[in-house]
Amino acid sequence: MTSQPLPPTGSTTGPAKVGASPGAAEGAETAVADKTGESNAAPPEFSEVNGIIKDHVIATMALGLVPVPIFDMVAVVATQLRMTHKLSQAYGVKFVDNVAKSVILSLIGGVVPVQATAVLAAAFFKFVPGIGSFVGGAGVSILSGALTYAIGKVLVQHFESGGTLLDFDPARVRERFKAELDIGKKAAEVMQGEAKKAAA
Numbered sequence: 001m002t003s004q005p006l007p008p009t010g011s012t013t014g015p016a017k018v019g020a021s022p023g024a025a026e027g028a029e030t031a032v033a034d035k036t037g038e039s040n041a042a043p044p045e046f047s048e049v050n051g052i053i054k055d056h057v058i059a060t061m062a063l064g065l066v067p068v069p070i071f072d073m074v075a076v077v078a079t080q081l082r083m084t085h086k087l088s089q090a091y092g093v094k095f096v097d098n099v100a101k102s103v104i105l106s107l108i109g110g111v112v113p114v115q116a117t118a119v120l121a122a123a124f125f126k127f128v129p130g131i132g133s134f135v136g137g138a139g140v141s142i143l144s145g146a147l148t149y150a151i152g153k154v155l156v157q158h159f160e161s162g163g164t165l166l167d168f169d170p171a172r173v174r175e176r177f178k179a180e181l182d183i184g185k186k187a188a189e190v191m192q193g194e195a196k197k198a199a200a
Helices: 022-036 046-064 071-091 097-109 114-125 131-160 170-190 192-199
Strands: none
Touching: 046 071, 046 131, 046 170, 046 192, 071 097, 071 131, 097 131, 097 170, 131 170, 131 192, 170 192
C-alpha cells in the first residue's frame, strides 16, 4: 500500500526538562494519564500505525466480498470500530465505545449521498444471482476498504496533534476525509488480491 506521509507528531508526552524535579515529571505523567485514561511514553512508530490501518482495510475489504447483503456493512463498521480501538491504544488515547461509533458514523455520513448511494447500489447487486453477486461484492469491497483507510488516516492525524476521541469534530476534517477517501480507493484497488485471500 502506498502510504501518505503523516504530519509531525503532536504527542503530549516526552522526557522531563533538564533540571526538573522527579515530582514535576510524575505530575506531568499523571496529567497525561488523567486526560487519556492510559499512559503512553512515546508516539507509535509510523510503520505500526500504517500496519494497523492496512490490516483493517484488508479485513473490511474481505467482509465486503461476503455474498450476504446488509451483513457485510454491519461487520465493516464493527471492524472499523476495532481499528479505532487499536489506534487509540497506540496513542494512549482513552477509548469510549459509543463515542467511537459516533465518530465513525459521522465521518461516513459526511460523504452522503454520493458514497452512500454507491454502497447501496453495490449491496443491491448482491441480491442478483451469479454475476450480480460478484459485481456487488467487488463494489462494496473497494468502498469499504477506502472508508476504513480514510477513517484511520484522519484519526491518526487527530491523535498526532494531541487530540482524543472526545474532542474529535468530524465536520472540521470533512474535506480531509474526502481527500483520504480518494487515496483509499486507489490503495484498496492495489490490495484486492490480499482481500480475496483473506476472504477465502
